Amino acid sequence: MRGQHILGLEHMSPADIERVLTTAEEMKKMVGRQKNKKLSVLRGKAIVNVFFENSTRTRSSFELAGKYLGADVINIAASTSSVAKGESLRDTLLTVQAMGIDAIVMRHSAEGAAQYATRYVKAVVINAGDGAHEHPTQGLLDLLTIRQHHGEIAGKKVAIIGDILHSRVARSNVWGLLKMGAEVHLGGPKTLIPKEMVDMGVTIHHRVEDAIADADVVNVLRIQLERQKRGLFPTPREYARIFGINDERLKLAKKNVLVMHPGPMNRGLEISPDVAYGRFSAIEEQVNNGVAVRMAVLSLTLADEECA
Numbered sequence: 556m557r558g559q560h561i562l563g564l565e566h567m568s569p570a571d572i573e574r575v576l577t578t579a580e581e582m583k584k585m586v587g588r589q590k591n592k593k594l595s596v597l598r599g600k601a602i603v604n605v606f607f608e609n610s611t612r613t614r615s616s617f618e619l620a621g622k623y624l625g626a627d628v629i630n631i632a633a634s635t636s637s638v639a640k641g642e643s644l645r646d647t648l649l650t651v652q653a654m655g656i657d658a659i660v661m662r663h664s665a666e667g668a669a670q671y672a673t674r675y676v677k678a679v680v681i682n683a684g685d686g687a688h689e690h691p692t693q694g695l696l697d698l699l700t701i702r703q704h705h706g707e708i709a710g711k712k713v714a715i716i717g718d719i720l721h722s723r724v725a726r727s728n729v730w731g732l733l734k735m736g737a738e739v740h741l742g743g744p745k746t747l748i749p750k751e752m753v754d755m756g757v758t759i760h761h762r763v764e765d766a767i768a769d770a771d772v773v774n775v776l777r778i779q780l781e782r783q784k785r786g787l788f789p790t791p792r793e794y795a796r797i798f799g800i801n802d803e804r805l806k807l808a809k810k811n812v813l814v815m816h817p818g819p820m821n822r823g824l825e826i827s828p829d830v831a832y833g834r835f836s837a838i839e840e841q842v843n844n845g846v847a848v849r850m851a852v853l854s855l856t857l858a859d860e861e862c863a
């Protein structure tokens with residue numbers, strides 16, 4: 556995978572997905588084993604995180620991953636950069652490229668922004684979320700979390716519930732899960748699930764109870780309040796009552812169900828606090844796996860030698 560851009564899971568082969576997951580498991584072991592977490596796999600490499608949209612976990616997780624691997628990592632946030640002065644995306648990219656960066660990790664509100672970046676830079680481009688399109692490292696860390704709990708992904712029933720329409724996490728999950736042989740069910744209000752998604756090979760339910768019945772995994776997505784247009788969404792109270800994942804509804808899933816949420820959560824809206832912090836929740840583990848998956852992606856695409 557050396558030199559490969561990571562733009563989405565739609566075009567990533569099952570073999571490459573497998574390689575990332577296995578490498579992430581190795582990374583977890585390596586970092587867990589030693590007191591000094593720092594490895595030298597990417598010593599002498601420079602990575603820049605360019606974030607045009609807000610982020611807590613994804614940005615800090617990429618930063619930590621790069622640092623654990625021994626790379627130099629810098630961060631550019633749109634709100635404090637020359638973007639705020641009107642600099643174009645292309646000029647920002649060319650500026651970064653001119654500094655001799657090896658990888659650009661980019662988040663942007665426009666679909667296709669990461670793909671666009673590959674036209675202007677020689678560095679490896681890693682998509683950290685482009686609009687409602689893809690968020691490949693989130694998809695990969697979700698796959699890793701499922702594999703760790705259930706042993707394998709193939710044959711598992713995964714329900715993805717919530718605001719699918721605006722969610723890049725949903726798209727990356729669907730592509731990744733289908734490639735790894737899972738059965739994918741989407742649940743939520745009609746207005747928040749594009750019906751064309753059946754063409755991807757998923758089943759759509761408008762009663763969340765039907766989507767989560769006998770599920771091995773329930774992945775709850777955030778209602779993206781900042782992206783809602785009028786008429787798509789009932790009141791928050793109505794949403795929680797009809798579509799929210801609470802203890803009662805979760806009883807419909809398998810006994811050892813795994814509950815995931817990419818964060819940030821609207822507690823009490825798409826997920827109740829008892830489920831979010833309950834015994835089936837893998838939400839903190841997802842964050843932990845995020846660092847390992849990003850270490851895997853960075854090392855596989857940037858390291859001069861095979862590292863795991």
Ligand code: NCD
Binds near residue numbers: 612723776817819
């Ligand atoms: C997601 C994102 O930004 O796409 N969060 C994340 O990366 N952990 C999901 C969201 O914002 O709801």
